Amino acid sequence: MDGVPKVKSISGAGRPLLLVLVSLLSAAALSAQDPTPVDDFDAVWEAVAEYYVDDGFGGVSWDAMREEFRPRVQSAPDAQSAYETIGEMLGRLENDDTFIIPPSIVPELASAATGQREEEYAGVGVMISDFREAGVVVTGTFREAPAEKAGVLPGDTIVAVDGEPLAEEEGTQGVADRVRGPIGTEVTLTLRDPDGEDRDVTITRGRIDLRPSVDARVIRPGIGYIRLPAITVDLVQQASRALPSLLSTSGIALDLRGIGTGSPEAMVVLAQWFLGPTQLGTIVTREESFPIPHRPDAIAAYRQPVVVITDSRTSGVAEVLAQVLREYDRARIVGATTRGGSQVAQVVPLPSGGLLHLVVARYLTPKGRLLHSEGIVPDVELPPPDLATIRAGEDPYLDRAEEIIRRGGRI
Numbered sequence: 149m150d151g152v153p154k155v156k157s158i159s160g161a162g163r164p165l166l167l168v169l170v171s172l173l174s175a176a177a178l179s180a181q182d183p184t185p186v187d188d189f190d191a192v193w194e195a196v197a198e199y200y201v202d203d204g205f206g207g208v209s210w211d212a213m214r215e216e217f218r219p220r221v222q223s224a225p226d227a228q229s230a231y232e233t234i235g236e237m238l239g240r241l242e243n244d245d246t247f248i249i250p251p252s253i254v255p256e257l258a259s260a261a262t263g264q265r266e267e268e269y270a271g272v273g274v275m276i277s278d279f280r281e282a283g284v285v286v287t288g289t290f291r292e293a294p295a296e297k298a299g300v301l302p303g304d305t306i307v308a309v310d311g312e313p314l315a316e317e318e319g320t321q322g323v324a325d326r327v328r329g330p331i332g333t334e335v336t337l338t339l340r341d342p343d344g345e346d347r348d349v350t351i352t353r354g355r356i357d358l359r360p361s362v363d364a365r366v367i368r369p370g371i372g373y374i375r376l377p378a379i380t381v382d383l384v385q386q387a388s389r390a391l392p393s394l395l396s397t398s399g400i401a402l403d404l405r406g407i408g409t410g411s412p413e414a415m416v417v418l419a420q421w422f423l424g425p426t427q428l429g430t431i432v433t434r435e436e437s438f439p440i441p442h443r444p445d446a447i448a449a450y451r452q453p454v455v456v457i458t459d460s461r462t463s464g465v466a467e468v469l470a471q472v473l474r475e476y477d478r479a480r481i482v483g484a485t486t487r488g489g490s491q492v493a494q495v496v497p498l499p500s501g502g503l504l505h506l507v508v509a510r511y512l513t514p515k516g517r518l519l520h521s522e523g524i525v526p527d528v529e530l531p532p533p534d535l536a537t538i539r540a541g542e543d544p545y546l547d548r549a550e551e552i553i554r555r556g557g558r559i
Contacts, residue, residue: 183499185230189221191498192234192248196241201491201507203434206241213237227252231502243507245491251501270331272351274300276320277461282535283307284314284323286339290356298351300339303539307346308338329353342535363403364390371550372397379410379465384417391421391449399453399553401546402473405483406459407466415465416442422478424448429472430512431492437512453557454479455549458526463487467524468511474527475515480552480559481526483545488523527559528552 193214196205205213217237224230231250238246273293279285286304289296307314309326318326327335336350363375364387372394376383394400419428424447428440456470456479467490473479492509511519533544552559 185224185227185234185500186218186221187499188231188248188251188502189218189234191496192238192504193218195496195504195506196238196246199434199494199506199508200241200246201432201434201509202241202243206243208240213240243491245493245505245507247505248498249503249505251498253502270353271324271328271356272298272300272335272337272353273356274327276306276323278319279305279532279535283316284318284320285535285538287538293356294351294354298349300337300349300351301341301539302541303342303535303537304339305341305535306337307340310336311338313338331355342539362386362390364394366394366397367401367546368550370398371553372400373403373546374400375403376407378407379414379418379469381411381414381417384414387418388421395450397452399455399557400450401455401457401549401553402479403457403546404462404466404470405457405545406461408461408463408487410465412440412465412468415469416440419469419472420446421449422451422454422473423476426476427514429468429514431509432512432518433492433509453553455552455557456481457545457549458483458486458524459532459545460484460487460523462524464490467519468513471513471517471519471524475513475517480528480557481524482528482549482552483526483530484532485525485529486523488519490519 193210197210217233220233221230224233227250231248234248238248272295273290274286274295275288275290276284277287282305284306286295286300286302286306288302289300306323309323312326314323327337329335331353333353334350335353336348338346338348340346360377360383362377362383363373365373367373374387374390374394376387416428420426420443425442425444428442430437430439454473456473458466458470458481462470462483463486467486467488470479470481470486474481490511491507492511493505493507496504496506498504513519528548530545530548533542537544
């Protein structure tokens with residue numbers, strides 16, 4: 149990364165605590181004695197008024213928001229209701245990347261970000277995803293993990309944990325929280341297979357290693373494959389060590405499915421593997437714009453066709469990377485429309501210890517396209533695989549990427 153200037157982080161939707169922590173508040177506000185939710189309201193309103201990316205505030209009068217919501221925060225019966233009211237006000241902006249984190253939640257988030265939970269946890273070792281109609285589905289298991297040994301299979305839908313059915317709103321995070329527990333204890337999953345048959349599987353929890361790693365290899369003769377769990381400096385460096393082994397392939401499938409976090413610095417390095425010293429777009433704030441820095445001495449290490457694979461969870465710098473490669477006609481995109489939300493955000497500390505996640509800029513592609521909330525539509529859009537396909541271990545997105553590479557990058 150030497151020689152690449154740093155720029156502010158680009159977030160995916162709903163990704164707090166992965167961004168640069170900055171203070172946009174006055175010293176007086178931060179030093180207030182026993183701050184209240186009203187102090188936080190004032191700080192939130194002022195930060196949005198001064199720094200929010202859209203000076204039109206999504207078509208609402210921001211002055212009117214203060215008049216409407218401040219009395220409601222003052223009269224709220226408890227802190228939770230007050231912060232829900234502040235959240236309601238921010239919701240009027242209709243921007244999912246601008247939201248408040250109450251002070252009661254911050255210690256839990258900080259513990260998750262700095263503790264061992266990122267690298268290991270006591271669980272069963274399943275990878276899960278939300279499917280619109282089926283619910284929370286097992287998409288894979290960790291090798292030699294308790295779930296694999298107990299017979300959990302891809303394509304199984306988790307319908308209950310310890311006999312308690314899943315609520316519709318729980319989603320993957322709710323399931324993960326319920327499945328985790330002390331090492332050596334048991335958890336019973338009720339699983340529904342693709343044919344609709346239910347079965348109970350009792351699993352003894354174990355330590356699961358979640359340290360992220362890169363999958364970079366030749367998957368079939370002439371076909372290279374790179375999969376990163378996030379676009380970070382460390383992971384791009386991991387991938388770079390494998391790149392020489394892929395230089396003789398006819399094309400590379402760059403799998404960006406599920407990626408919502410990362411840094412622009414790492415994205416620049418990855419893009420320049422395929423583009424060389426190319427301008428990569430612009431960051432646009434309310435007041436100004438400036439180009440994303442790149443290395444003018446970069447060399448395009450790989451010149452064969454590239455196919456980027458995306459899904460509905462692809463967001464942030466992964467979207468930026470996909471769009472840059474396509475705009476320079478360097479890659480085709482296969483898969484599902486991305487999540488959207490390629491916005492530059494900053495985390496603002498509030499007087500009470502809470503946090504404001506505030507969008508302060510947006511990304512403009514090299515050809516002038518503003519990436520915001522609509523997501524990127526692939527060149528070849530495919531439906532999500534059904535449960536039977538997952539059960540069979542098939543990957544139609546990767547299969548289509550391979551077809552395009554074998555045709556020399558032609559769709």
